[in-house]
Amino acid sequence: MNDKQTPLLTMQNLQIEGLSEDRWKPIVKGVDLTLGKGEVLGLIGESGAGKSTIGLGAMGHVRDGCRFSGGTVHFDGIELTGATRETCRDLRSTRIAYVAQSAAASFNPAFKLINQHTEFPVRRGLMQREEAQKDAVDLYRQLQLPNPEEIGFRYPHQVSGGQLQRAMTAMAMACRPDLIIFDEPTTALDVTTQIEVLSAIRNIVEDLGTSAIYITHDLAVVAQMADRIMVLRYGEEIEAADTATMLNAPKEDYTKSLWAVRSFKAAEKAPVAEGQMPVVSLRDVTAQYPGMAQPVLNSVSIDFHADRTVAVVGESGSGKSTTARSVMGLLPPVQGEIPLNGAPLSLDFRKRSKQELQAVQMIYQMADIALNPKQQIKDIIGRPMTYYRRLKGKQLTEEIRALLADIELEPDQYMNRLPSELSGGQKQRIGIARALAASPKLVICDEVTSALDQLVAEGILRLLGKLQKEHDLAYMFITHDISTVRAIADEVGVMQQGRVVEQGAKEAIFSPPHAPYTDLLLSSVPEMDPAWLDRVLADRAAARG
Amino acid sequence: MNAILHELRKVPLTAKFGCAVVLFYIFVAVFAPVLAPFGESEVVGYEYEFWSAVNWLGTDSLGRDMATRMIYGARNTIGIALVTTMIAFAVGSAAGFFAAVLQAWVDQVLSRAVDVVISIPTLIFALLLLTIFGASVTSLIGVIALIYATFVYRIARAVAMGIVVMDYVEAAQVRGEGLWWIMRKEILSIAAPPLVAEFGLRFCFVFLTISGLSFLGLGIQPPAADWGSMVRENASLITFGDLTPLIPAAAIGLLTVAVNFIVDWMLHKASGLKT
Numbered sequence: 001m002n003d004k005q006t007p008l009l010t011m012q013n014l015q016i017e018g019l020s021e022d023r024w025k026p027i028v029k030g031v032d033l034t035l036g037k038g039e040v041l042g043l044i045g046e047s048g049a050g051k052s053t054i055g056l057g058a059m060g061h062v063r064d065g066c067r068f069s070g071g072t073v074h075f076d077g078i079e080l081t082g083a084t085r086e087t088c089r090d091l092r093s094t095r096i097a098y099v100a101q102s103a104a105a106s107f108n109p110a111f112k113l114i115n116q117h118t119e120f121p122v123r124r125g126l127m128q129r130e131e132a133q134k135d136a137v138d139l140y141r142q143l144q145l146p147n148p149e150e151i152g153f154r155y156p157h158q159v160s161g162g163q164l165q166r167a168m169t170a171m172a173m174a175c176r177p178d179l180i181i182f183d184e185p186t187t188a189l190d191v192t193t194q195i196e197v198l199s200a201i202r203n204i205v206e207d208l209g210t211s212a213i214y215i216t217h218d219l220a221v222v223a224q225m226a227d228r229i230m231v232l233r234y235g236e237e238i239e240a241a242d243t244a245t246m247l248n249a250p251k252e253d254y255t256k257s258l259w260a261v262r263s264f265k266a267a268e269k270a271p272v273a274e275g276q277m278p279v280v281s282l283r284d285v286t287a288q289y290p291g292m293a294q295p296v297l298n299s300v301s302i303d304f305h306a307d308r309t310v311a312v313v314g315e316s317g318s319g320k321s322t323t324a325r326s327v328m329g330l331l332p333p334v335q336g337e338i339p340l341n342g343a344p345l346s347l348d349f350r351k352r353s354k355q356e357l358q359a360v361q362m363i364y365q366m367a368d369i370a371l372n373p374k375q376q377i378k379d380i381i382g383r384p385m386t387y388y389r390r391l392k393g394k395q396l397t398e399e400i401r402a403l404l405a406d407i408e409l410e411p412d413q414y415m416n417r418l419p420s421e422l423s424g425g426q427k428q429r430i431g432i433a434r435a436l437a438a439s440p441k442l443v444i445c446d447e448v449t450s451a452l453d454q455l456v457a458e459g460i461l462r463l464l465g466k467l468q469k470e471h472d473l474a475y476m477f478i479t480h481d482i483s484t485v486r487a488i489a490d491e492v493g494v495m496q497q498g499r500v501v502e503q504g505a506k507e508a509i510f511s512p513p514h515a516p517y518t519d520l521l522l523s524s525v526p527e528m529d530p531a532w533l534d535r536v537l538a539d540r541a542a543a544r545g
Numbered sequence: 546m547n548a549i550l551h552e553l554r555k556v557p558l559t560a561k562f563g564c565a566v567v568l569f570y571i572f573v574a575v576f577a578p579v580l581a582p583f584g585e586s587e588v589v590g591y592e593y594e595f596w597s598a599v600n601w602l603g604t605d606s607l608g609r610d611m612a613t614r615m616i617y618g619a620r621n622t623i624g625i626a627l628v629t630t631m632i633a634f635a636v637g638s639a640a641g642f643f644a645a646v647l648q649a650w651v652d653q654v655l656s657r658a659v660d661v662v663i664s665i666p667t668l669i670f671a672l673l674l675l676t677i678f679g680a681s682v683t684s685l686i687g688v689i690a691l692i693y694a695t696f697v698y699r700i701a702r703a704v705a706m707g708i709v710v711m712d713y714v715e716a717a718q719v720r721g722e723g724l725w726w727i728m729r730k731e732i733l734s735i736a737a738p739p740l741v742a743e744f745g746l747r748f749c750f751v752f753l754t755i756s757g758l759s760f761l762g763l764g765i766q767p768p769a770a771d772w773g774s775m776v777r778e779n780a781s782l783i784t785f786g787d788l789t790p791l792i793p794a795a796a797i798g799l800l801t802v803a804v805n806f807i808v809d810w811m812l813h814k815a816s817g818l819k820t
Binding site for chain 2: 434
């Protein structure tokens, strides 16, 4: 079963091209890859490196607007690049399965989980319906889903993101495939959930002796999962080696730079002077969504000072984003005050004056949906200047140019572009520029780096640090990524179930003793050590007794 | 210039055919007085004359030249249908965006009102209203635009609902932008492709409804020429094996097919698929 020497999948000089502006441009430029039976291969690289394209190529599939332009893909002796639809269809789901990044977007919302799970084994005649359902429940149990007997009879929206991701892994296992492709299966999850999904995936892959290709941009994650790691950049292999060698002795400079990213740290700042007026603060803010019995925020108090960053951490559903929405006035609190420079703000943004709106600006997580795709860059960042500061004509153009230079984008080159003509990191820079264009006092950064690759994210963090100093900004930095907090925060607030459970200077929070929840959060952050996952799971099992 | 030519080469054959037909119709409609051999309602011979060198398509029940009336018919039928569709779209999309942005009771009131109008069969409702307001061109345009605005409203609202949840709309709202600005700058630019595609489709329906009403005698009034009533006036010729009444019918059919070819192409472009 675990014969890792026998190749299951081989790619030879695989080339894939994509249609862009009427020209075929290479996406994958000749990649060689061999995957043994029962082996787990990690593919890492920045976005645009061709990871997902190779992953889909292993199934003999290319995205719309792409084509195989050379090389071969052999799966167990069958050539896939030129295979007919029928051949591919017979292989997919029965012998090759795919787990997508966003399970929420990949399940059909109109069918119960178990009916989607059993569709393939039943249709392919591998099992009877009852048998397939029993098998599904077994898989749910193995993946440690709560209530395995019952959970399959729910609809996708009735289970959490982490559970859905595990249900999708179970579905991929339904026909006991030889190969599963995991395309960033935990990227959208927060750390405490990620650890559960990771251990579940790893156990089931080991138990069933399945081969896997694990695509991710998170090095620490791939270190836990893979036997071997391949680093990709611009559609080419940089290097490949087994996990231990790769982590301890990377050969190429690019790989080393990927490894080194986590070292970034903002300069230390003196603590805020006693009695200094915060720019914006929350005083005992309690908020509630209409029609819900429980408040989502429970007497939250945080102060934001000029030139300081307060990181708000916690898992999804802990009330981080809700806190931001309350400050913005999008969800008016039912109790409490939000003073701006000492004078209470209207709790509803519709009742705030222009100056009050101007003072608090937000940078969104997904730059893709935060920038109007039909507006040019100069309109996106020019509008707040016209609206708040009444800039016009030449003065406006000059300000836009200065701001673009400030966020390190060449003004002449980017002024007239549309967001779709920018990379992910550049889009996020435009998001930052739009917030800055209003000359705010407090900027709320809602998970601004979580959709970005590490190298790009680091650039954004550096930029935010620089801008903070230049413009004397207060930041509220919402994130679930602890390494980001270490890099940028001055103060930290840890949130759980709508309450701030621990709050204080960064050093105080990160040095023991921790509050129990902070401890769970900190210990869930993946480390580069391949033995980390085993160790954490063992520790937790021991703690449970 | 090269880029435009290159773009044109990628247009599928069906869409090229559609464009050619539509351009031909527009040409005929615009230059009707030049192209037509006789006056619009001029009596030039006996009734129901057969095709000849003078009267290319024969004459109708009053001895008017069929070819001439076909040409003027293009002008009336297409012109009125176009104006009607444009009004329907202006009113329908504005109301739809309005409902999507404001939601709450505005949405409820508008949507329920639209539900009421939609629940009455189009043609019967149009007949009823035209009987009340009289069959003038203005009331024809008003009534049909009102009815079709309800369909446009539903689409515009659905499309805008998907747009207002985007962060960039929220960003504009929190910035303090007014309703008009948000509708115009943030929503319309994104909603335009599906609405344009819908425009083509609805234009056909409006066109067919007007022809249908004319056939029933409540549409464009004589002596103005239009294709719908030309089918009705000459229908009896079919019994004598004369195909002439089918020609205005074919003109209606051809335009509908052509517009739909163009719409298909636009929908494909808006879908973002590359193959």
